[in-house]
Amino acid sequence: xxxxxxxxxINLNVYDRLKSIDFSxxxxxxxxxxxxxxxxxxxxxxxxxxxxxEDFSVNFNNTIQTxxxxxxxxxxxxxxxxxxxxxxxxxYVLDVSYNRLKIIDINQIxxxxxxxxxxxxxxxxxxxxxxxxxxxxxxxxxxxxIDLSQNKLKSIELHGQSxxxxxxxxxxxxxLTPITFNIDLPLLQYLDLNSIHIDSLENLIYLxxxxxxxxxxxNNNHLNKKYRxxxxxxxxPWHRTLTHLSLQNISLEKIDSGAYLNDYYHLLTINFYSNNxxxxxxxLQPFINWLKTPPP
Numbered sequence: 001x002x003x004x005x006x007x008x009x010i011n012l013n014v015y016d017r018l019k020s021i022d023f024s025x026x027x028x029x030x031x032x033x034x035x036x037x038x039x040x041x042x043x044x045x046x047x048x049x050x051x052x053x054e055d056f057s058v059n060f061n062n063t064i065q066t067x068x069x070x071x072x073x074x075x076x077x078x079x080x081x082x083x084x085x086x087x088x089x090x091x092y093v094l095d096v097s098y099n100r101l102k103i104i105d106i107n108q109i110x111x112x113x114x115x116x117x118x119x120x121x122x123x124x125x126x127x128x129x130x131x132x133x134x135x136x137x138x139x140x141x142x143x144x145x146i147d148l149s150q151n152k153l154k155s156i157e158l159h160g161q162s163x164x165x166x167x168x169x170x171x172x173x174x175x176l177t178p179i180t181f182n183i184d185l186p187l188l189q190y191l192d193l194n195s196i197h198i199d200s201l202e203n204l205i206y207l208x209x210x211x212x213x214x215x216x217x218x219n220n221n222h223l224n225k226k227y228r229x230x231x232x233x234x235x236x237p238w239h240r241t242l243t244h245l246s247l248q249n250i251s252l253e254k255i256d257s258g259a260y261l262n263d264y265y266h267l268l269t270i271n272f273y274s275n276n277x278x279x280x281x282x283x284l285q286p287f288i289n290w291l292k293t294p295p296p
Contacts, residue, residue, distance in 0.1 A: 009033075016040045022047040024074075035059040036068065043070040049095075053078040056085055067111060075099070076125075086136070093123045097147075101129040110139040119162075123147070127167070134158070142185070149192070157182040169194035169217070176203035187212055189241075195220040198250075200227035201234055208237045219248040219271075228252055228277075232259035232286075239263045249274035255283040261290040 009031040010023060016038035022045075023029060029051040036059065048056065053075065058068050069090045080099040087109055104126075124143035126134075131151040135158075142160020146167070153171040163185045168174060175181070175197040188210050198221035207213070216238070228251055235242060243266050252275040261267065270287065272278060 011035060013037050014041055014043065016042070019043065020045040020047075023051065024049045026051050028052060030054050030079075031056075033057045033059060034068070035061075036063045036065065039063045039065055041065075041068065043068070045072045046070050047074045048078065049074045050077045051079075054081055054100075056080070058085065058088060060088075090121060092120050093125075094143075095123075095125040097125045097127045097129070099129050101126065101131050103132060104134040104136065106136045108137050108139060111141070121162075127151070132173075136160075155180045159184040161186070163188055165190040167192045168196060171196050173197055175199075176206045178206060181206055183207070183210060185210065189214040191215070192217045193221070194218065194246075197221070199224040201230065201250075202227065204234050211237065212241055213238045214241055214266075215244040216242065217246045218250060219246050221250045223251045229254040229256055230259075231256045232261075236263075240265065242267055244269045246271040247275070248272070251275065251277070253277045254279050255287075257283050259283065259286040261286050264290070 006028065007026050008028050010029065011033045012021070013035045014037060019042070021043065023032060024047045027050070029048075030053060032048055032053055033056070041063075056075065060066060060068075067088045067090060071092045073089075073091050073094045076095045077098045080096055080101060083096065083101065083104055083106065086106055090111065119141065121141060121143045123145045125147045127147045128150045131148070131153055133155045134148065134153065138160035141162045142158075143163060145165040146158070146163055148156070148171070149167045150170045153168070153174045156168070156174065158166075164187055166183070166185065166188055169192045172195065189212055191207070191210065191213055194217050198218060200223060201218075230247070230252055232255065235245065242264060245267070246269075248271050252272065255278075267290070
């Protein structure tokens with residue numbers, strides 16, 4: 001059902017044999033509701049992209065189920081303003097990029113343990129919205145990758161047990177403070193903080209609870225003039241896990257003389273590119289020694 005411009009809302013009865021739904025490019029479509037008519041629904045694909053949809057819901061009144069799984073959900077390039085359906089929807093991929101999401105506050109998402117689909121929630125794409133505030137608390141499994149890039153975030157609070165990658169790049173108003181940055185993702189390995197608002201690397205102390213970080217990207221953050229000396233010790237809580245660190249174009253001018261890299265057993269790359277005022281003196285010697293030392 002594509003390109004039917006006279007449709008503004010859809011209430012669809014969903015039976016067990018229905019595998020795919022595509023409502024994309026219905027430019028006047030504002031509301032979609034699925035009414036489950038079977039306890040054994042298995043939707044593989046739901047496409048509601050390039051519409052004017054503002055809200056989406058699922059009606060469970062004719063079933064004993066309390067949640068719905070859909071493998072691939074694409075609601076991108078629409079006008080969604082809420083994500084309340086996350087409380088009863090599981091997925092492998094959910095794309096809600098390019099919508100009008102601004103404030104997301106979901107205090108608790110709880111699914112019973114043992115639901116197979118939860119182990120394969122690969123991607124939640126929330127990029128390119130207008131988001132200023134987000135709070136989501138997954139009581140157990142959370143999406144493996146969460147993309148919040150290219151928003152207007154000022155405050156973030158995320159809790160979940162199985163997120164490995166978090167993309168926060170290009171949120172120019174997001175800073176690392178205890179009030180604005182609360183991330184409780186114990187398995188997080190890849191964190192992209194490129195082009196946010198970090199004016200001092202000392203604020204990385206507010207990330208030290210993320211003890212499993214492998215890749216940390218801090219490019220294109222403009223350090224305050226007072227904080228342009230790199231204190232290498234700020235990275236020590238990750239010395240057993242860190243493999244890739246990128247500090248490109250952050251206005252670094254100097255490296256503290258106490259840098260010591262011998263304990264960073266897995267560190268493979270450090271990127272200082274485009275720090276044009278970085279003083280090349282003996283403080284770089286530990287990094288030169290690190291380059292000369294083969295991995296164990």
